Amino acid sequence: MLRIGLLTSGGDCQALNAAMRGVVKGLANNVDELEVYGFFNGYKGLIYGDYRMLTARDFSGILTQGGTILGTSREPFKEMRSPGVNGVNKVDEMKQNYYKLRLDCLVILGGNGTQKTANLLREEGLNIIHLPKTIDNDIFGTDMTFGFYSAVNIATDAIDCIHTTASSHRRVFIVEIMGHKVGWPTLYSGIAGGADIILLPEIPYDIDKVVGAIEKRNKRGSGFTIIAAAEGAIPKEIAKLGKKERKKALAEIGEKYQSISYKIAADIAERIGTEVRVTVPGHTQRGGSPCPYDRVLTTRLGSEAARLIMEKKFGYMVGIVDGKCKKVPLGDVAGQLKIVDPKCQEVEQAKRIGISFGD
Ligand code: F6P
Secondary structure, eight states: EEEEEEEOOOOOOOOTTHHHHHHHHHHHHSSSOOEEEEETTTTHHHHTEEEEEGGGGGGOOOOOOOOOOOOOOOOGGGGGOOOGGGGOOOOHHHHHHHTTOOOSSSEEOHHHHHHHHHHHHHHTTTTTEEEETTTTOOOOOOOOBBBBHHHHHHHHHHHHHHHHHHHHHHHHHEESSOOOOOOOHHHHHHHHOOOOOEEBTTTTTTHHHHHHHHHHHHOOOOOOOOEEEETTTTTTTHHHHHHHHHHHHHHHHHHSSSSSHHHHHHHHHHHHHHOOOEEGGGGGOSSSOHHHHHHHHHHHHHHHHHHHHHHTTTTTEEEEEEEEEEEEEEHHHTEEEEOTTTSHHHHHHHHHTTTTTOO
């Protein structure tokens, strides 16, 4: 008898269900007896014992279904050691529920914060496999996370739609793409959508350079400009401040504007008196069904996780390195972020064809 637990934690994304389906089908087809326990609403389900035994039927027909059949929640890593509801010791409770169900392995699907807690549970002696989910593609140790390309497709569609109306009205448009800390979704959807200016958290912008790029286009007769700006785009004068001052300056922007894109819009309008509009696709980027790439990726990652479980190899994230599935020790990667290198090929190539990064 093989007993596994499954949980999805953190912000959701497309292909979480497809990944769980891959794990369960990979095991069900190869072991005689399998019990699968699904914990509801992320780590909360494991802490407070909210779970259900799942059957093959639960995993049928979910390859294309967005969201997560288990539900999810954000349970910050830094609060894992502090008491939960009614003073419970969260780590002890998670361990007790794992042992009570006599699990052979717990498969945890989530992003960076989730991965840190997964590693903590590994250090506490549980058998853990982590699958890298996030539209942000910022998990260190894997070239790709699932959800990323599905979100890029949606963000690209948004930019495409804005393109036509921007051109008709000869306006400047800012499309704000998800990503507070990293700019992968903005970089990829910006390039795919033919944005003229791309603003990333990793490349602080100079508003005069942004305005210069708009004016250059206007002089050429282009008439309109599309800016793809990450949620975490940051002006260079704020980026160079110390941590405390930077936090204060960003909080001030947060008080005055709905988001950074609205500040950029106001700053552009003030300098060149042009009409600037902001579009925020927001959580649509995490919604809907997974794109074919993510369906393939999660089927591969899930199937590979099943193999590791059957071989009793635990304590790994299943990632993609150079196109191949690879088991990556959780202890080597937990707590690290994969950010966009301002000198990476994608940025250099985009700059060569005239895309401005406002730097
Ligand atoms: O999961 C990552 C992410 O999608 C970020 O890109 C985004 O800033 C954030 O989640 C939004 O989170 P929430 O759903 O909690 O508002």
